[in-house]
Amino acid sequence: MSGIGTSSARPDRSAIFPIEALGTLFDALRGRGYRLIGPTLRDGAIVYDDIASVDELPRGWSDEQSGGRYRLIRRGDDAVFGYAVGPHSWKRFLHPPRQRLWRAKRHGGEVQVTAEAVPEERLALIGIRACDLKAIAIQDRVLTGGSYLDPYYKARRERIFVVAVNCSVAGGTCFCASMQSGPKVTETFDLALTELCDDGMHAFVAEAATDEGRVVLAGLPHRPATGDEVDAAAAVVARTAASMGREMPSEGVRELLLRNLEHPRWDEVAARCLTCGNCTMVCPTCFCTTVEDASDVTGVESSRSQRWDSCFTMDFSYIHGGSVRASPQSRYRQWMTHKLATWFDQFGSSGCVGCGRCITWCPVGIDITEEVAAIRASEAH
Amino acid sequence: MAAPPEPVLAAPLVDPMLPRVGRVRARRRDAPLVFTLEIEPAEGSLPPFAPGQFNMLTVFGVGEVPISLSGDPARPGRLIHTVRAVGPVSTALSRLDRGDPVGLRGPFGTGWPVEQAAGSDVVVVAGGLGLAPLRPALYQLLAPRRRYGRIALLYGTRSPADILFAREIDAWRRRKDIEVHVTVDHATGDWPHQVGVVTSLISRARFDPARTTALVCGPEVMMRFAIGTLQGAGVASTQIYLSLERNMKCAIGLCGHCQMGAAFICRDGPVFRHDRVRDMLALREI
Amino acid sequence: METHGLDRILREHPFFAGLEEDFCQLVCGCARNVRFDAGQHLFREGEPASEFFLIRQGRVALEIRAPGRGAITFQTVGEGEIVGVSWLIPPYRWTYDAKALEVVRAIGINATCLRDKSESDHDLGYELMKRFVPVLVQRLQATRLQILDVYGSPA
Numbered sequence: 001m002s003g004i005g006t007s008s009a010r011p012d013r014s015a016i017f018p019i020e021a022l023g024t025l026f027d028a029l030r031g032r033g034y035r036l037i038g039p040t041l042r043d044g045a046i047v048y049d050d051i052a053s054v055d056e057l058p059r060g061w062s063d064e065q066s067g068g069r070y071r072l073i074r075r076g077d078d079a080v081f082g083y084a085v086g087p088h089s090w091k092r093f094l095h096p097p098r099q100r101l102w103r104a105k106r107h108g109g110e111v112q113v114t115a116e117a118v119p120e121e122r123l124a125l126i127g128i129r130a131c132d133l134k135a136i137a138i139q140d141r142v143l144t145g146g147s148y149l150d151p152y153y154k155a156r157r158e159r160i161f162v163v164a165v166n167c168s169v170a171g172g173t174c175f176c177a178s179m180q181s182g183p184k185v186t187e188t189f190d191l192a193l194t195e196l197c198d199d200g201m202h203a204f205v206a207e208a209a210t211d212e213g214r215v216v217l218a219g220l221p222h223r224p225a226t227g228d229e230v231d232a233a234a235a236v237v238a239r240t241a242a243s244m245g246r247e248m249p250s251e252g253v254r255e256l257l258l259r260n261l262e263h264p265r266w267d268e269v270a271a272r273c274l275t276c277g278n279c280t281m282v283c284p285t286c287f288c289t290t291v292e293d294a295s296d297v298t299g300v301e302s303s304r305s306q307r308w309d310s311c312f313t314m315d316f317s318y319i320h321g322g323s324v325r326a327s328p329q330s331r332y333r334q335w336m337t338h339k340l341a342t343w344f345d346q347f348g349s350s351g352c353v354g355c356g357r358c359i360t361w362c363p364v365g366i367d368i369t370e371e372v373a374a375i376r377a378s379e380a381h
Numbered sequence: 382m383a384a385p386p387e388p389v390l391a392a393p394l395v396d397p398m399l400p401r402v403g404r405v406r407a408r409r410r411d412a413p414l415v416f417t418l419e420i421e422p423a424e425g426s427l428p429p430f431a432p433g434q435f436n437m438l439t440v441f442g443v444g445e446v447p448i449s450l451s452g453d454p455a456r457p458g459r460l461i462h463t464v465r466a467v468g469p470v471s472t473a474l475s476r477l478d479r480g481d482p483v484g485l486r487g488p489f490g491t492g493w494p495v496e497q498a499a500g501s502d503v504v505v506v507a508g509g510l511g512l513a514p515l516r517p518a519l520y521q522l523l524a525p526r527r528r529y530g531r532i533a534l535l536y537g538t539r540s541p542a543d544i545l546f547a548r549e550i551d552a553w554r555r556r557k558d559i560e561v562h563v564t565v566d567h568a569t570g571d572w573p574h575q576v577g578v579v580t581s582l583i584s585r586a587r588f589d590p591a592r593t594t595a596l597v598c599g600p601e602v603m604m605r606f607a608i609g610t611l612q613g614a615g616v617a618s619t620q621i622y623l624s625l626e627r628n629m630k631c632a633i634g635l636c637g638h639c640q641m642g643a644a645f646i647c648r649d650g651p652v653f654r655h656d657r658v659r660d661m662l663a664l665r666e667i
Numbered sequence: 668m669e670t671h672g673l674d675r676i677l678r679e680h681p682f683f684a685g686l687e688e689d690f691c692q693l694v695c696g697c698a699r700n701v702r703f704d705a706g707q708h709l710f711r712e713g714e715p716a717s718e719f720f721l722i723r724q725g726r727v728a729l730e731i732r733a734p735g736r737g738a739i740t741f742q743t744v745g746e747g748e749i750v751g752v753s754w755l756i757p758p759y760r761w762t763y764d765a766k767a768l769e770v771v772r773a774i775g776i777n778a779t780c781l782r783d784k785s786e787s788d789h790d791l792g793y794e795l796m797k798r799f800v801p802v803l804v805q806r807l808q809a810t811r812l813q814i815l816d817v818y819g820s821p822a
Contacts, residue, residue, distance in 0.1 A: 101398050104441050104484075111402045111441055111482040146648075148397050148633035261664055288637030291630050295442030302442035306398075309636070316638060317628050320467040324627065330666030338640065345643035509818030539818040566813045568740045573768070576728065576740040578809040585745065600817040606808065 014230050017222040019202040022080070023054045025163070025191075028219050029124040032212075034161055037093055038126030039086070044072060046086040048093070051126065058083065065172040065245070065356065067365025079197040081127055084171025085355050089284030090125055090132055094156045095139060101291070103303040118155035126163045128189075130182030131174075131355040133164055135284030137187045141347045142287050161212065164189040168197075168236045172245035173356030175369055179250055181353040183240040191217060194233035205233035246356060248369040253350070254341040260375050261333065269371055270328040272364045277310030279358035279366075280335065285351045288316070311335050336368060397633045400439045400484030401427065403460065405477045411463065412543045415510065416475040417451065420460040420483050427485060429457040431492030432517035433624060433652045437632050438462060439484025440473040447629045447647070448474075449514035450488060454521060460485070463513035463545065489632040491652045493518040494622055498594035502530040504586060504616070506607045508579050508599020509538050512545050514624055514651075515598050519553075526558050533560040533586035537579025537603070540565050541572045560586055579603060580610040590615030598624040605662060608655055621655040641667055673698050676774060680721045681747040682798060690791050697780035703767035709750060716759045718775045719751030725771030730764045738764065741813070742806075752803060754778035 017025075026036055038051040041058045051057065057080040064071045065084060075082050100116045128136075140157065143150040167174075167183035176182030185192045190213035193204040205225050208214040225233070280286040290309035295302035309316060312331050317324035325331050343351035352368070359367045407419040420438075427436075430450050439445040446468070452461025466475035477483065495518050503522055507515050522532055534553065538544055544563065554561045562582040564575035575582065579599070595611050597604050604623050611621055627639035627646040634648035642661045644650060661667050674695050677683050683694065701720065703709055709720055709727060720727075726745045730738040741763075744750050750765050750773070759778065785792030 102400075106441065106482070109480060109482070111484075113400055113402060113484070115396050115399045143635060146634055148635060150635055151396065261667070287635070289630065290636065290638070291445065293439075293442060293444045299442050304398075304439075304445070306636075309630075309638070311637070319626055319628055320465075325666045327666060334640070334667075342640070342643035346645075537818075539816065543818065564743075566816070566818070569737055572740070575726070575743045575745075577742040578812045580812070581742075581805075581809060584747075602815055603812065603817045606812055 014225040014233070015206045015208075015217060015222040016203050016225040016229050017206060017220050019054075019078075019080070019204070021220045021222065022204070024220050025216065026051075026054060026126070028216050029126075029161060029163075032122075032161075032216070034122045034124035036124050036126055037090075039081070039083075041072070045070060046072070046083055047088050048086070048090060048125075048127075054080070057081075057127075062169060063171065065174075065360045067173065067359050067367050068362055069365070070360050077197050078202060079168065079195055081165045081193075081195045082168055082197070084167065084169060084174055085129055085132065085357060087282050087357065087361055089135060089282065089355070089357065090128060091135070091139065091284055091287075093123055093125070094136065094160070095143065095150070095153050095287060098305055098307045099152050100303055100305045103301065106300050116152070118151050120155070120159070122159040122161070123156065124161040124163065127165045128162055129165060129167055129355075130185045130187070131176045131179075131353040132284050133162065133185055133187040133189065134176075134181040134353045135355070138285045138347065138349060138351060138353070139287060141349070142285075145347065161216075162189040162191070164192040166192060166194040166233070166237050167240045168195055170240045170243045170245060171356055171360070173359040173367075174244050174354065175246040175248050175356060176354035177241045177244045178247040179350065179352060179354035184237045189213070194236055196229070196232055196236070203229075205229055246354075246359065246367070246369045248352075248354065248372055250350065253372055254344050256372070256376055256379070257337045257341040260379075261337065263375055263378070265371065265375050265378065266329040266333050268374075269332050269366060272366055273312075273328050273332050274363060275312040275328050275331055276363060277312040278361045278363065279368075280310040280312060281308065282357035282361045283339075284353060284355060284357070285339070286310075290315075311338070332366075336371060339368075340372065397486065398631065400437070400445070400486050403483045403485045405479055405481045405483060406459075407479060408475075408477060411545045414466045414475070415463065415543075415545065416466065417461060417463045418474065418477065418483070419452075420462065420485065421458070422460065422485060423482075427457065427460065428488065430454055430488035430517075432495055432521055433492035433514055434488040434490050435514070435632070435651065436460065436462065436485055436487030437489070437629075438464075438470075438474060439486075440470055440477070441482060441484060443473040444470040445484065445486075445630075446470040446474070447489075447632060449624075449651075451513040451516045454517050455524065463510065465510050486632065489647055491650055493596050493624075493652055494594065494654075495521045498522075499528045500530070500592075501620075502588040502593040503532045504583070504588050504593055504595045504611070505532070505534045506579060506583070506595060506597045506599070506611070507534070507536045508603040508607070509543065510545070511597075511599030511603075511624070512536055512538075515596060516546065516549075518596055523553075523556075523559065530592065531560065531588050532558065533562070533588055535562050535564075535579055535582040535586055537564045537566070537582065537599075540567055562586060578606070580606050583607070583610045583614055593620060595621045596623075597621060601625070601662075618656040618659060619654060622652055623655055623658070624651045625653060625658065626651065673700065673774065676700075676723065677721070680723065680774065682721055682749050682802075686794070690794055693784050693788065693791055694776065694781065697777040697784065699775050699777075701773050701775040703771040703773070705767055705769045707767050709765040709767065709771070709773075710761045711764045712761055714761050716751060716754040716761050717778050719749060719754050719778060720765075720773040720775050722746055722748055722750060723772045723774065725773075726768045727771055728766050728768050730766060732764065738766075742809070743768065749802060752799060752806075754782070755799060 062083040104113045143153040164185040208217045289306045314323045339351040403420040403422045406421045435449040448462045451463040466472040630636040632647045634645040639646035728740045729742045
């Protein structure tokens with residue numbers, strides 16, 4: 001896929017290929033040197049992991065999601081992408097939970113520091129959704145858009161091949177439509193698929209938006225999509241957009257939160273918040289990291305690793321003497337106002353894509369859309 | 382927040398997370414738990430630094446901490462860092478001996494507006510260890526002394542034993558072209574100077590508030606009080622600069638730790654013009 | 668001549684800057700010039716607060732004595748500042764020692780005299796209060812900062 005930050009090329013006319021050709025696509029990508037990552041069933045959820053074949057996709061499965069609740073359910077058909085997003089986003093592959101930065105070795109009085117090599121692995125992301133693609137575009141700005149950049153992220157990011165999927169179902173906690181980040185894929189992709197699975201038909205309407213995407217698509221058994229098929233694909237997306245489980249009108253959210261930094265609602269949400277940090281782990285845009293140094297028992301070799309961190313921990317804001325954000329109120333406020341308000345100042349957009357994961361995976365079901373709505377409503381009185 | 386000021390000096394580092402190896406050339410004890418390290422970069426010199434900037438110092442196998450540069454910017458090959466041993470890394474730093482390796486990244490962050498202050502009076506208000514990041518600014522203020530109007534150093538700390546750079550302060554005291562006031566919170570015995578909080582020195586210093594630049598560094602509470610007193614004396618918020626402290630891991634705006642509102646303290650600070658952070662300073666736990 | 672000199676000195680002292688002529692005359696009637704040598708006490712803890720001082724020159728240490736710790740200085744006061752506020756409130760006794768660190772020249776103002784004049788002329792009393800209250804508030808804030816021990820090492 002072309003480099004970070006290139007604008008979305010205009011997709012070609014849509015093609016259509018049958019479900020059977022999905023295996024051919026996987027083989028083609030593997031043949032081009034890609035490691036395939038896609039959705040699969042594990043631990044009672046749909047997670048992104050290495051996949052070897054189409055058989056490992058969650059065929060016939062969907063999910064039920066609500067605040068603090070996620071459950072797999074059977075679909076009545078054989079759709080392979082018929083569910084919303086699971087607990088993991090793709091950040092674990094591009095901005096992994098742990099990344100070694102360097103190793104140091106002491107020879108007598110000398111210390112030699114060696115940077116960890118940047119990865120050369122090429123990843124094909126199979127089945128990435130509009131919200132998560134938007135999240136990658138946001139992390140691009142965070143991790144590679146400034147005067148300093150994360151070379152490990154950049155190296156992984158530059159080598160991905162994106163097989164995006166337009167969502168055919170909206171999860172109970174989804175609100176991408178109101179965040180203008182889905183359900184139709186708009187960010188840069190190589191291939192975008194819409195799954196059509198009814199009336200005995202099981203096929204994918206496909207668009208290619210890059211040269212490599214065109215080459216890959218050309219290698220699949222396909223034909224141009226008919227007007228009806230293109231309409232059917234559009235109808236799938238429209239139906240999904242109309243069935244969002246949540247909404248968060250994005251108008252003026254930044255200003256709303258910044259003028260309510262002192263608000264009783266922070267105390268109310270903090271009374272429920274366990275400050276477990278789940279929301280930050282599942283969020284596809286949360287990027288914070290800490291570093292850990294390690295050494296062997298002799299002290300000859302040492303190393304530093306970067307690992308995900310969460311603004312919900314006390315350690316996060318610790319300066320000698322104590323934590324700046326000692327109360328749960330202040331930590332929830334930091335997370336939410338960063339995501340929905342100060343992110344605009346820092347990176348020119350919201351930090352939220354409406355994927356709904358923070359709602360689903362919050363053990364007590366705290367709902368970011370409900371929190372915004374409550375603060376908004378308090379101003380209406 | 383308005384557009385953050387650009388870093389004074391961009392650090393042209395190939396891999397900004399990779400420490401260069403330096404070596405301790407000297408260590409001196411300044412006060413209880415406070416040490417000054419002189420570090421020589423072993424692999425050529427680091428980029429020049431501006432007063433107020435900081436480096437990330439690594440003790441291999443222990444960890445890394447941000448430490449402000451406290452030496453003379455005119456001598457960048459001699460990196461001077463004043464460290465208080467309060468955590469595992471700073472304690473390990475304070476125990477290093479001559480010849481020991483130290484990892485160095487930097488310099489990072491914004492500096493004091495020493496250049497912009499030319500022609501005006503300058504009031505330097507330091508509290509405790511806050512004198513360390515202000516010392517490079519004092520060197521620059523005093524080097525081409527004629528470029529400034531009156532210069533006052535107002536320094537407050539806990540007790541006479543906690544005074545940093547005492548010999549240098551005595552030398553400054555003897556100069557006619559800088560007004561030096563040192564106060565301590567508590568004193569016993571033969572302490573000949575002032576006792577009281579640093580804010581009480583502001584009314585004693587001679588400066589023209591309408592054409593004064595104030596540089597303030599110390600514990601955040603002390604800075605809030607000092608800035609209030611400076612404003613009361615007629616110094617505008619836009620003429621007051623302060624240096625903020627937050628948890629930092631990367632120093633390059635990527636790890637997220639040092640955020641204060643929309644600002645990354647490591648990149649947009651640590652030195653800020655007061656009017657740009659005034660609202661945030663008023664908030665609890667921001 | 669003496670009165671005229673006091674009048675001018677009083678007017679020039681920052682604490683009484685801008686004081687109305689009538690009030691100035693009233694205050695002058697309670698004032699005297701004083702001088703203390705280095706080490707001499709202006710007053711000691713427990714004594715009646717019968718006089719307070721406008722410092723014209725020199726520095727004064729305000730001290731509290733603690734068994735085993737000697738005299739602890741909690742504040743020094745210098746030119747342009749005042750020493751002593753306990754004369755304003757009953758029981759009118761000093762709660763610390765005030766000791767000259769060097770030669771100190773000051774104007775001493777008789778507390779009983781000024782209290783009596785303030786009782787009979789509340790406008791004068793109010794004018795004095797407006798000048799004393801900021802001093803008290805500043806000292807209270809300074810005390811808060813000292814209690815916070817902001818430069819202290821974390822435990």
